[in-house]
Amino acid sequence: MSEMLIDHTRTAFENKFGAAPEVMVQAPGRVNLIGEHTDYNDGFVLPAAIDYSTVIAARRRADRIVHIVAADYTCAEDQFSLEAPIERRDEPMWANYVRGVIRDMVERGLPLQGFDMVVSGDVPQGAGLSSSASLTVAIGRLFATLPGLEDVRPIDIALAAQRAENNFVGTRCGNMDQIISASGIAGHALMIDCRSLETTPVPIPAGAAIMIFNSNVQRGLVDSEYNTRRRQCEAAARHFGVKALRDVDQAMLDARGGGLDAVTLKRARHIVSENARVLAAADALGRGDLARMGELMAASHASMRDDFEITVPLIDQLVDIVRNVIGSEGGVRMTGGGFGGCVVALVPDARVTPVRDAVTKEYTGPNGMGATIYVCKASPGAGVVPA
Ligand code: GAF
Numbered sequence: 001m002s003e004m005l006i007d008h009t010r011t012a013f014e015n016k017f018g019a020a021p022e023v024m025v026q027a028p029g030r031v032n033l034i035g036e037h038t039d040y041n042d043g044f045v046l047p048a049a050i051d052y053s054t055v056i057a058a059r060r061r062a063d064r065i066v067h068i069v070a071a072d073y074t075c076a077e078d079q080f081s082l083e084a085p086i087e088r089r090d091e092p093m094w095a096n097y098v099r100g101v102i103r104d105m106v107e108r109g110l111p112l113q114g115f116d117m118v119v120s121g122d123v124p125q126g127a128g129l130s131s132s133a134s135l136t137v138a139i140g141r142l143f144a145t146l147p148g149l150e151d152v153r154p155i156d157i158a159l160a161a162q163r164a165e166n167n168f169v170g171t172r173c174g175n176m177d178q179i180i181s182a183s184g185i186a187g188h189a190l191m192i193d194c195r196s197l198e199t200t201p202v203p204i205p206a207g208a209a210i211m212i213f214n215s216n217v218q219r220g221l222v223d224s225e226y227n228t229r230r231r232q233c234e235a236a237a238r239h240f241g242v243k244a245l246r247d248v249d250q251a252m253l254d255a256r257g258g259g260l261d262a263v264t265l266k267r268a269r270h271i272v273s274e275n276a277r278v279l280a281a282a283d284a285l286g287r288g289d290l291a292r293m294g295e296l297m298a299a300s301h302a303s304m305r306d307d308f309e310i311t312v313p314l315i316d317q318l319v320d321i322v323r324n325v326i327g328s329e330g331g332v333r334m335t336g337g338g339f340g341g342c343v344v345a346l347v348p349d350a351r352v353t354p355v356r357d358a359v360t361k362e363y364t365g366p367n368g369m370g371a372t373i374y375v376c377k378a379s380p381g382a383g384v385v386p387a
Contacts, residue, residue: 013057021057027138027382029123039174042244044278049184054121061114100164128336133177136161184381205288217340297331310338
């Protein structure tokens with residue numbers, strides 16, 4: 001997490017409210033190493049929290065008013081009372097993420113109080129690195145600092161944040177982004193069982209770097225295509241007579257998949273094979289076996305491209321450029337919901353510069369833009385930072 005961002009947020013609070021903040025919290029964005037679109041199928045994922053986050057500087061108020069200043073949106077403001085029903089706004093959209101979490105916590109009977117707060121962040125927006133989950137989780141983490149809310153656990157914050165997106169903002173996301181933002185562990189990825197909500201920390205091997213490449217392809221179709229994929233997965237689960245595709249294994253798919261139409265069969269094949277890959281990847285990463293991890297990431301990318309059909313040609317090119325440099329020494333794949341956004345690679349430290357050079361030289365995105373490259377540290381989940 002950037003000290004500069006913390007200082008910037010603290011200063012913005014002092015300038016706006018004329019006093020030092022009393023509490024500061026942060027919540028990170030995330031990168032998913034493997035396990036795409038498996039979360040809403042009750043399956044497995046393997047994300048890591050990254051060192052880019054949303055930071056909030058705040059001070060409790062004597063009344064029940066919530067007053068938010070968005071430092072990154074020309075200090076635009078939102079203000080509402082905890083006494084009245086919290087309504088959705090047409091705009092700005094960021095206000096609905098904030099309102100949604102707070103409304104969820106109020107509806108659950110939690111003893112909330114008013115806050116003055118300034119929100120700022122450095123998670124790239126619209127890149128598929130979960131800037132919205134980092135905002136909703138940061139809001140939940142802030143309110144969890146109030147007296148009487150000590151028992152609110154990271155998973156409670158994550159689920160409130162997911163409900164806010166599903167029920168208030170209107171995004172049909174799964175639970176991966178919020179759980180990793182709330183529960184991440186420094187130096188580790190987390191294998192999450194998205195049904196039982198059990199998390200298993202898996203260390204990032206010493207000497208391996210997490211690189212993220214933003215293709216700068218805008219994720220234009222992501223909402224409509226995401227919802228279509230969800231419907232196709234639900235239809236496939238109904239065909240097999242199970243609650244979710246998590247309950248289908250390769251043998252069932254082979255025996256009864258023939259009854260599905262060709263497209264739905266491909267969607268189901270991605271989910272079934274991807275769940276198996278996540279389990280294998282958690283094992284490989286835990287053993288420090290980057291070569292095996294690389295095979296699994298390559299298979300995941302091929303499955304997203306050919307079966308789930310969520311990659312785009314520029315993303316495929318970016319993956320090829322990285323793979324040509326790292327060979328079997330690491331892994332690379334598209335990460336996130338798809339249709340643009342980012343590519344993630346796990347590479348030996350010695351390969352970071354050659355990979356960066358190759359991508360800078362060989363990748364040209366939309367409007368002649370190159371890729372934006374981040375070398376990330378697996379970071380802790382949401383928490384209080386010194387005010
Ligand atoms: C988006 C969603 F928000 C997640 O829940 C997940 O489904 C992901 O796409 C795909 O793996 O980030």
